[in-house]
Amino acid sequence: MKILVAVKRVVDYNVKVRPKSDGTDVDIANAKMSINPFCEIAVEEAVRLKEKGVATEVVAVSLGTKQSQEQIRTAMALGADRGILVETDTELQPLGVAKCLNAIIAKESPDLVIMGKQSIDGDNNQTGQMLGALSNMPQGTFASEVAVEDGTVNVTREIDGGLQTVKLNLPAIVTTDLRLNEPRYASLPNIMKAKKKPLDTTTPDELGVDVAPRVQTLKVEPPAERSAGIKVADVAELVEKLKNEAKVI
């Protein structure tokens, strides 16, 4: 069984990003970049399936600038067998990414695609779903448990109000939620070995995909600063203020 995992290069979750002063984007110059935490969970799940003998090969794919190679190498240090970079300097949006991944699926014919439910930069939460539609594969999103058996996969989904388990025929697409697993850290020997694992590069053009942005960003600004609260003496004052000042009751 072959598993394809998608990994994205994003600003490290520890970095506090701020909007640029001209409001065109956030300022990420010199910021530490990492693999998107949800993608890391996807890699971990794929590697665990391989360790259990369920999967035989794990292929990590990333889309983005040349530097995204670093995140593919990280995935390989964590246990992926090889990597594919779809290199482009174009600003990527979910639809373009889903189309490229669909083209990779056509080439690689994986039995299972595991990806993050969202990336912590754009927080779009769309790519997995779009890929499901484009590839005509069943999807199990927000997974907190994944169990593969006889040509199917049971995905336990975190939904409002509880857990839902769906059974999908393979090949299928799974997007990971936070509680699926706790990713390991790669050891120094594995980091060194990852340098020798194969990493192929292609481009959206070669895949025949148009990744031109469909959504235009008009403005990026910080959330409005909250003004300080006040203390009220009693319930009566609270009700009075809610009625007359806040005008919410």
Next chain:
Amino acid sequence: MSLDFDSARLHNPFLTEDHEAWRSQLRKFLDSEVAPYFDDWDEAGKIPDEMWKKAADVGLLQLGYPEQYGGISEGIDLYHAQIVNEELGRIGSAGGIASTLLVHGIGLPPVVNFSQEHIKEEVVPKVLSGEKRISLGITEPSGGSDVANIKTTARREGDYYIVNGSKTFISGGMGADWISTAVRTGEEGPMGVSMLLIPTHLEGVSRTPLDKKQGWWCSDTATIYYDNVKVPADHLIGEEGHGFLVIMNNFNSERMAMIVNMEACARCCLDEAVNWAKDRKTFGKPLSKHQVIRHKISEMKQRINATQAYIQVVTRELSGGRGDFGDIALLKVQASETMEFCAKEASQILGGASYLRGCKTERIYREVRVNAIGGGSEEIMRDLASRQYQL
């Protein structure tokens, strides 16, 4: 530009993708396996035994040692090791963890570089896998700076050396299975000094803990006594009378490790102080808007920059097989003074909060002195440098 730990690092053109990959994974290891427990280990006065195995699993123990003995050296350079000492500083360790979990960093190189082959094969793989531990024993109750005048003797008798004397301030000494020990085998002065690998299980070896220290609480520092200890002669490290050379060879890498860690600790204090200064309000505005505080922050950054730049230059020299003894000695002073200054200023900015345990600045502040004294004191470092100037 912000002044968090990573942003306050000057650009280093020699750091590659590989180095950063190691940093990221190591940081994860430290953030999940070390940082949350560090205060408890300090209070308990020890690091749990299972940490040695964990450190070996991530590759920390093996870094830089020859592959044939279970080390990791292919593709590894000085920067990989520096990242370890830097990341330890990031979690607020000014030597406590290094002098315990990674104390083989000073105890093992003499064996790797100068011991007989069969001894290397017996010792090195076990230390690198975390199964056994090794420390370095130079300092004696009568003094540590004047290495050429050590008093512990090793008298040759047939196939053995008979060792008498004592060593003190030995980091990791309570848990060590072996101690690379400086002994006197000959005449007075440096030419009479040899290095001998002494197994601590031998009859006549006893030890007592030095557990009431200002800092490095998690480290099992010891005084070791040797009473007619019979050490097999093949445990001699290098040749008889060449001990001083072995020791001096070791000092450069020990000092560089301390230097990199001290700069990182200074930066850790800066990070903590800046975060606090932006949040804390006094006299109607954030601390960071008061000029006195802003200037403290600038001066911290100024000294940190200077130390980083100096580290970069010396590391570049060392990578090229050069590296000047005197320059490294002075860099150690630069680093301990910078750490001292930043720990002090951060403490002032944090105010009372910095006086409570659990604050990284608090620990770093109380670990300033051991860094300014151990591994060659500031006075000795300046003296060592000045001797090279034909004054």
